[in-house]
Amino acid sequence: xxxxxxLSPAQAAPPPGVAAAAPMPDVLPPVKPKKGFxxxxxxxxxxxIGGFLLLLMVLVAIFAPLLxxxxxxxxxxxxxxxxxxxxxxxxxxxxxxxVYSRVLYGARVSLIVGFSVAILSSIIGLTIGMxxxxxxxxxxxxxxxxxxxxxxxxxxxxxxLMALTRGSVQNVIIAITIAEIPRVSRLVRxxxxxxxxxxxxxxxxxxxxxxxxxxxxxxxxxxLAPITVQATYICAAAMITEAxxxxxxxxxxPIIPSWGxxxxxxxxLWQVKPYIVFFPxxxxxxxxxxxxxxxxxxxxxxxxxxxxxx
Amino acid sequence: MALLEVENxxxxxRTPDGVNRAVDxxxxxxxxxxxxxxxxxxxxxxxxxSMSILRLIPxxxxxxxxAIRFEGRDLLxxxxxxxxxxxxxxxxxxxxxxxxxxxxVLTVGRQIGETLRLHQGLSRQQAEEKAxxxxxxxxxxxxxxxxxxxxxxxxxxMRQRVMIAIALACNPKLLIADEPTTALDxxxxxxxxxxxxxxxxxxxxxxxxxxxxxxxxxxxxxxxxVMYAGKxxxxxxxxxxFNNPKHPYTQGLLGSMPKLGSSLHGDETRLAEIPxxxxxxxxxxxxxxFASRCPHATDLCxxxxxxxxxxxxxxxxxxxxxxxxxxxxx
Amino acid sequence: xxxxxxxxxxxxxxxxxLVALFVFSLLYIAPGDPAAVIxxxxxxxQDVERIRASLGLxxxxxxxxxxxxxxxxxxxxxxxIFTNLPVTTMIAQRIEPTLSLMVLTLILAVSxxxxxxxxxxxxxGTLIDRAVMGFAVLGFSVPVFVVGYLLAYVFALExxxxxxxxxxxxxxxxFPWLENLILPSVALGGVYIALIARITRATMLEVxxxxxxxxxxxxxxxxxxxxxxxxxxxxxVPIVTVIGIGIALLIGGAVVTESVFAxxxxxxxxxxxxxxxxxxxxxxxxxxxxxxxxxxxxxIDLAYTLFDxxxxx
Numbered sequence: 001x002x003x004x005x006x007l008s009p010a011q012a013a014p015p016p017g018v019a020a021a022a023p024m025p026d027v028l029p030p031v032k033p034k035k036g037f038x039x040x041x042x043x044x045x046x047x048x049i050g051g052f053l054l055l056l057m058v059l060v061a062i063f064a065p066l067l068x069x070x071x072x073x074x075x076x077x078x079x080x081x082x083x084x085x086x087x088x089x090x091x092x093x094x095x096x097x098x099v100y101s102r103v104l105y106g107a108r109v110s111l112i113v114g115f116s117v118a119i120l121s122s123i124i125g126l127t128i129g130m131x132x133x134x135x136x137x138x139x140x141x142x143x144x145x146x147x148x149x150x151x152x153x154x155x156x157x158x159x160x161l162m163a164l165t166r167g168s169v170q171n172v173i174i175a176i177t178i179a180e181i182p183r184v185s186r187l188v189r190x191x192x193x194x195x196x197x198x199x200x201x202x203x204x205x206x207x208x209x210x211x212x213x214x215x216x217x218x219x220x221x222x223x224l225a226p227i228t229v230q231a232t233y234i235c236a237a238a239m240i241t242e243a244x245x246x247x248x249x250x251x252x253x254p255i256i257p258s259w260g261x262x263x264x265x266x267x268x269l270w271q272v273k274p275y276i277v278f279f280p281x282x283x284x285x286x287x288x289x290x291x292x293x294x295x296x297x298x299x300x301x302x303x304x305x306x307x308x309x310x
Numbered sequence: 311m312a313l314l315e316v317e318n319x320x321x322x323x324r325t326p327d328g329v330n331r332a333v334d335x336x337x338x339x340x341x342x343x344x345x346x347x348x349x350x351x352x353x354x355x356x357x358x359x360s361m362s363i364l365r366l367i368p369x370x371x372x373x374x375x376x377a378i379r380f381e382g383r384d385l386l387x388x389x390x391x392x393x394x395x396x397x398x399x400x401x402x403x404x405x406x407x408x409x410x411x412x413x414x415v416l417t418v419g420r421q422i423g424e425t426l427r428l429h430q431g432l433s434r435q436q437a438e439e440k441a442x443x444x445x446x447x448x449x450x451x452x453x454x455x456x457x458x459x460x461x462x463x464x465x466x467x468m469r470q471r472v473m474i475a476i477a478l479a480c481n482p483k484l485l486i487a488d489e490p491t492t493a494l495d496x497x498x499x500x501x502x503x504x505x506x507x508x509x510x511x512x513x514x515x516x517x518x519x520x521x522x523x524x525x526x527x528x529x530x531x532x533x534x535x536v537m538y539a540g541k542x543x544x545x546x547x548x549x550x551x552f553n554n555p556k557h558p559y560t561q562g563l564l565g566s567m568p569k570l571g572s573s574l575h576g577d578e579t580r581l582a583e584i585p586x587x588x589x590x591x592x593x594x595x596x597x598x599x600f601a602s603r604c605p606h607a608t609d610l611c612x613x614x615x616x617x618x619x620x621x622x623x624x625x626x627x628x629x630x631x632x633x634x635x636x637x638x639x640x
Numbered sequence: 641x642x643x644x645x646x647x648x649x650x651x652x653x654x655x656x657x658l659v660a661l662f663v664f665s666l667l668y669i670a671p672g673d674p675a676a677v678i679x680x681x682x683x684x685x686q687d688v689e690r691i692r693a694s695l696g697l698x699x700x701x702x703x704x705x706x707x708x709x710x711x712x713x714x715x716x717x718x719x720x721i722f723t724n725l726p727v728t729t730m731i732a733q734r735i736e737p738t739l740s741l742m743v744l745t746l747i748l749a750v751s752x753x754x755x756x757x758x759x760x761x762x763x764x765g766t767l768i769d770r771a772v773m774g775f776a777v778l779g780f781s782v783p784v785f786v787v788g789y790l791l792a793y794v795f796a797l798e799x800x801x802x803x804x805x806x807x808x809x810x811x812x813x814x815f816p817w818l819e820n821l822i823l824p825s826v827a828l829g830g831v832y833i834a835l836i837a838r839i840t841r842a843t844m845l846e847v848x849x850x851x852x853x854x855x856x857x858x859x860x861x862x863x864x865x866x867x868x869x870x871x872x873x874x875x876x877v878p879i880v881t882v883i884g885i886g887i888a889l890l891i892g893g894a895v896v897t898e899s900v901f902a903x904x905x906x907x908x909x910x911x912x913x914x915x916x917x918x919x920x921x922x923x924x925x926x927x928x929x930x931x932x933x934x935x936x937x938x939x940i941d942l943a944y945t946l947f948d949x950x951x952x953x
Contacts, residue, residue: 018610018630019617024335027322027375031329043326148658152930155892156910160666160926163914240783244896247785248911263785271804274793281786289781296777366857370765398859405858410851415873415948425859460949476859 047297053290057283061107069101072257084275091275093265102257103279109169109258110239110287116173117238118231121180126227128181129188130215133196143189146182154179158241162250172251176238187230191223225302232295236288243284259284311382312339313516314363314484318376321355321362325371328592332358334540335376340484345510345517347531347548349524349563353588355540356520360486363518364397380484399429402477406489408469412461418445418472419457425479444475448505467498474505481513488520503530524563528552536560539599540591542618546625556627558604559584598630606631645942652938659930660712663923664705667695679917691721695919712927718920722913727924730909737807738905741828741897742890744821749829749836750883756833757840757879758867761848772837779834784893788827788900795823805902820903828897832886839882843875850874876947884940891929 041048084091091099132142161175195201201218245251246260254261259280266276321333333355340346348356361367362374365385378385405411413421422444423437432440438457445453448471461469477485491499507530510517519531527534534551536544544557555561562584586603589595601611616628675692696704717727760772796804802823808816848871856870898907906925913921944951
């Protein structure tokens with residue numbers, strides 16, 4: 001050790017008598033990790049695109065009256081089924097109503113239904129799932145009921161429910177929510193049951209922490225991530241279901257301009273006047289796409305392990 | 311000519327936060343019929359080296375560079391088709407985890423037979439016959455019944471025997487064994503090592519044994535390569551390496567190995583440990599890769615990467631201070 | 641094994657009973673007088689009375705439920721309020737187009753989606769993978785009837801390759817039958833393909849990480865053997881499960897698809913029944929679809945042993 005030559009840091013070339021290894025070339029081009037807002041968008045492009053499109057639709061829904069629209073329900077038999085033009089951007093329907101205005105106002109119905117169903121079914125599903133995951137006696141009964149409900153294809157269940165009530169936005173929301181609750185409950189129950197087995201939760205139980213505290217501190221925070229992702233998918237599915245219900249005449253009353261209703265009205269004429277169906281279809285698809293992309297992005301961001309898989 | 315010559319092997323991986331230089335400039339050779347061990351801590355690149363030889367590294371995100379000559383042919387230049395003809399036929403491999411390395415939905419016979427059908431063109435029937443033979447060879451009782459069974463019906467030791475049967479089915483010239491005994495019970499370990507030694511003599515294959523277990527090395531290897539942070543830091547025949555290690559890392563490894571009969575002498579028998587952690591392979595290290603953990607490191611070590619030098623006949627090490635005649639002058 | 645099958649079959653009985661109870665009770669948990677709701681806004685008191693009588697609303701709830709279940713067990717699902725025909729007759733008349741549509745869609749979707757998912761997993765991160773994933777998210781986002789109209793517009797109206805609407809019975813020949821079903825099947829299959837392709841890709845990605853895949857590569861097995869023999873067989877159980885669950889999507893979608901393409905099937909019957917508030921028909925169709933759904937998933941559960949020898953009953 002004493003014989004070691006001490007080099008000054010500035011010295012680059014090896015001193016004589018020291019065998020230096022040949023430097024290794026780079027096999028791959030260097031990778032620069034991206035940071036900041038741009039980095040976030042580059043790492044989560046789906047969430048960024050989905051969020052942007054959804055925000056756009058929300059703004060359209062809120063500011064529909066300011067976006068050069070006219071009264072979406074105003075009838076004008078004199079100007080029926082006009083092709084899209086500078087005057088009627090998306091044309092007019094068979095009752096002379098301005099399709100552009102109807103489509104813009106239709107965003108309100110879709111978004112309200114989507115968001116309401118997502119929030120309601122999450123809250124109710126969370127409650128049922130928690131009860132089921134914590135109370136053994138309730139579990140078997142609740143899960144049997146959920147099994148039964150899940151055996152009815154969701155759209156059919158919603159149809160059956162709607163067939164009995166007078167069409168209204170509120171009833172549509174209730175019907176779709178009932179059809180979606182079993183899925184959320186099962187998800188929450190599964191998460192609760194697996195969390196209860198986690199060592200840190202068992203440790204908390206062993207330490208005498210009371211159940212409400214455990215639920216508040218450990219269970220609830222950990223169910224939020226999966227339930228948020230699930231809620232976005234439910235929101236997307238609910239918007240589609242609403243459109244389907246309205247389209248087949250079991251949804252919102254025809255007087256309300258919802259995308260499903262506009263398409264239902266355009267149905268009779270679709271071979272000759274396809275634009276009446278086309279514009280609401282495009283808006284609906286883009287909105288659902290936005291929510292789905294947001295959901296995919298959220299899932300990737302909240303669960304890195306899942307990100308590689310789905 | 312050596313059976314296998316690895317020259318300046320570099321295996322790098324692209325990751326979101328930088329390039330991982332898992333193996334960075336490793337050269338060694340294996341002669342026909344020889345057993346060479348590659349040792350090092352986990353993450354030193356020994357498994358990646360072995361996977362690179364068979365080109366089992368997914369590219370991308372990985373990239374293999376350098377030359378891997380098997381009987382004079384550079385494997386890195388072969389087409390996928392040509393490479394498939396070599397895998398399982400001339401070079402075969404045994405993996406660490408016998409529990410997960412066999413396909414759970416295919417019968418044992420089918421998995422052994424697959425190699426034979428691929429490389430020797432046997433019919434399904436002939437392959438099954440040969441599979442029974444192989445099971446007998448690796449010492450599995452009731453081979454006729456076992457060929458029809460699925461992996462989950464076998465114990466860990468039996469599964470590793472099946473893996474060996476698969477690997478040896480086509481009489482390979484080179485067998486790469488990546489931690490073949492690590493996942494097994496100690497008694498089973500000994501049996502499997504014994505089996506490998508026995509079969510090696512019978513089949514005459516050369517073996518590259520990847521392990522972190524120096525006890526296993528001492529028992530079966532003839533020559534040892536020590537790897538650290540993606541580089542070869544020392545290579546020697548088994549005797550000189552154990553008796554006279556040149557590189558401080560090798561000395562550390564040997565110091566952390568428990569010796570039989572030395573545990574009753576109190577304080578001085580405490581296992582030596584190597585302080586610190588293996589450095590990140592994502593940053594380029596200007597000097598010696600071991601400098602950050604080396605008790606003897608100087609500024610020279612931190613600035614100039616040492617070349618591999620022959621410190622004694624057939625004994626190379628990459629250390630500025632490993633003297634030619636003995637260990638470090640300290 | 642046999643005991644297990646019997647146990648599983650028996651276990652579906654309470655589920656089906658529960659479904660029947662739901663479907664039956666829906667009429668009575670809705671607010672207001674069911675007879676009045678069914679009769680609609682323009683009904684006369686006589687209409688309401690007639691419906692009340694035909695539904696047997698004057699009898700106690702449990703008696704009605706018992707009678708209804710007894711009827712179903714004897715092949716009687718009640719009588720349509722609108723046509724006065726037995727519901728079973730109406731269903732029998734409409735079952736062929738729906739069955740054809742769903743079976744064709746199932747075959748089409750599985751044979752497209754599984755290779756698609758396998759391809760995407762194999763080429764993970766490449767343009768092909770992104771295209772498949774992009775298609776999947778589109779499939780989830782574009783509603784069935786939008787795809788239907790789009791396909792009909794392009795391939796029937798503009799290109800005139802296939803009929804716009806309608807259905808030809810199988811007894812009139814295979815090709816006329818197929819010709820009418822291609823567009824509806826593709827439209828209906830979109831979301832189903834998306835679902836199956838996505839789960840196939842996800843499961844395959846996981847399986848391809850497994851040690852036994854590395855072993856197969858080390859043996860010299862070719863790419864197709866690795867993908868389709870070693871990996872797909874291991875991925876089969878989740879994929880088949882999702883195919884079964886996804887049938888719910890097919891059933892829901894069939895209702896809409898039949899409306900778009902004017903196919904006289906059960907979906908169309910449901911829509912007509914809704915518009916007429918013909919509740920016995922709605923009950924019958926929902927019950928039938930649910931039973932089919934439960935049975936298909938039961939069969940799939942029982943088929944798991946074919947794919948994975950580790951599953952023993």
